[in-house]
Structures are given as C-alpha cells and as structure tokens.
Amino acid sequence: MEILISIDDTDDIDSRGTGEIAELIAAGIDANGWGTCGPVTRHQLLIHPDIPYTSHNSSMCFPADISGDMLDTVTNYCRATLGEESAPTSDPGLCVIVPERLKHPEALIEYGCRAKTTVITKEEAYRMASAHDIHLSEHGGTGQGVIGALAGAGLRLSGNDGRFKGKFRIPSRHGIATVREIVRFGIDVVQTPEKRVLAEDEAVFVGEWVKLVLIDRKTVLLVVSTEAGAGAAWKACERTVFKDY
Amino acid sequence: MEGVRKNGIQGLLIMSRIMEKNGGVYFQGNVANTDDLRVASTIAETCPAYSIDEDDEDYCNGVRTCFNCRYRRWLADGFSCARELLC
Secondary structure: OEEEEEEEOOOOOOOOOHHHHHHHHHHHHHHOOOEEEOOOEEEEOOOOOOOOOOOOOEEEEEEEEEOHHHHHHHHHHHHHHHHHHOOOOOOOEEEEEOHHHOOOHHHHHHHHHHOOOOOOOHHHHHHHHHHOOOEEEEOOOOOOHHHHHHHHHHHHHHOOOOEEOOOEOOOOEOOEEEHHHHHHOOOOEEEOOOOOEOOOOOEEEOOOOEOOEEEOOEEEEEEEEOOOOOOOOEEEOOHHHHOOO | OOOOOOOHHHHHHHHHHEEEEOOEEEEEOOOOOHHHHHHHHHHHHOOOOOOEOOHHHOOOOOOOOHHHEOOEEEEOOEEEEOOOOOO
8 A cells, every 4th residue: 555654854954854864764664675665755835934944844755655564664663763863953743644544635635735825833733633543743852843744745645746856867868858758767747837748759958867846646847948949949947946846 | 153244346235135034134035036146156155154955955056155055044035044144
C-alpha cells in the first residue's frame, strides 16, 4: 500500500536541511527492504511573523510503497530517525498517512491549502490528525513542526503543489531535447505555467539539468518560449519561477 | 562582525532597500526583480558571513547574492539576515 511521509522543522540555520533528512529516511526504508520510496517534494507554507520557521517555512514529503504489516515498523523508524538527525534547537514534526484509509481526503487537502494562507495552531493540527486517524508526532523543541508536517502530507496528497527536490539531468544534444525524449526520461508532461501542453516533436532547451514540479499528480517540466534563433522554441523555466511552487 | 554598509551610490541603493520593522531590519525586494537582485549582490560581495544555501534553495543560478545565502530568512516582501548583517 502507498503511504505518504511528511516532515517539517527539523533544521536550524547551520544544520542540514529538512529535505536531506527526508531523503535519509527514504534511503533507510529502501535499504531495510521495508518498501520503495518515491521522490521528495518541497511544499511552501505561509511566511508570516506569527509563524516560527528557520528560513523558508517549507515541509518535505515523499511516498513509500510498503506492505501493510510494515506500517508500524516504518513509522517507528521515521520517529527514531527524526529524533536522531534533527538539529537540537529544532521543533520537528512527523506525519504519516495512508491515503486509501482516509475517509475524507479532501479535508486534509483543504488543511494543507489553508496552511499556505493562514496561521494554524498546533492544537488544530492535532485535532485534524485525530479526527482522520492520521499519525502525527513531535520530536523535540516546541513540536511546532507538526503543523507543517500535516500540511505537507495534505499538499502532496492533492497532487497539485510543490516542487521535486534535486535537479534532473536530461540527455540532450547541445542542451536541446524534444518533448518525446524528455518524456522518455520519466517526466510526465512538458507545459507552460499557463498549462499549454507541448507536442511530442517540439524542442526544448533543457541545459545541463532541470527542476520539476507536481501538477495534477504529474511530474511536470515547466517551460517558457524563447526568442527566435535560440535553437529551440522553448526553454526550461528559470529558477526564480520555482519560488512560487 | 561588521555589517554591510557601503558609501556613495552603492550605499544609497542598499539603504533604499533596507527597511525597519518591529525593532529589526530587513531587505525589501524580490528575487525576480533585476534591480533588487543587483543590490543584494552588492551586499553579498563583501559580506563576511555569506554562504550559499543548498542547491534546492538557489534561485539565482549560483550568483553570489543575499537571495542565495543560507542566512537569509524569507519574509513576505523580502528577507532578513540571520546573522544580523543588514544595517
């Protein structure tokens, strides 16, 4: 069965980031043979003076395909790893959900979306988790990370938020590849931010690597048009664009 | 540690972006704005604490600018410096 594992507030200004710890947990699940993990996505939450955060206020989430009898083992492993690897001054939170067991997934998605626009309390997060039988736990400090951890799970569940951690290298000729080649690499869709989907034979300047975002439950490469004579009609979006994802 | 104040035109440009709020100071600007990016690069040029953030938080292709520094703390309309070097 598929589960989603989401963490938040594991770092301080000088420690490694929450994304790295998410990847560490995913690697541990894979290495122990408990399941197969998917890529980590980063979900931007509200930036607000009343919200304590290190520097970005983003949570990290990834899916794992495990057998049903491994749920407790995997959850306990996540808890232990968060306790060991989080920065001493951080306020880590962990959320584990089993999407197929959620009776009202839309409630969790709505919570996640709300965490992008409003200040949410820890008590509200726990109430939501309890009402929907979701694992939510804190692992040090104030435990404020539970708010973002729950939101990260909801946003990943929505399939319409966040960007994938890391850079993706696409085989190309002088930095240019067709959509057909890009899709063969494992990317689902190549489209503009306005959702204009490119055809298979259109050429895109992908450079040495690209960043990917999660839209409509798909792995998406965002592109913008280039000026005439650039060698391709399209190019992968600049990094500044990803700040909005 | 000494801050990043500069003299002349550069100093004026920097000060035009430095705002005060709740007893602290912050840089008001947007990473997508070329002018803001240039001013933040001027600050970072000589900042003694500058340290590029992890790759996933780099919005300017490795350019040395406060927008890319691991010590910038994003705010709704800019960033503050965790090392308190904006002054």
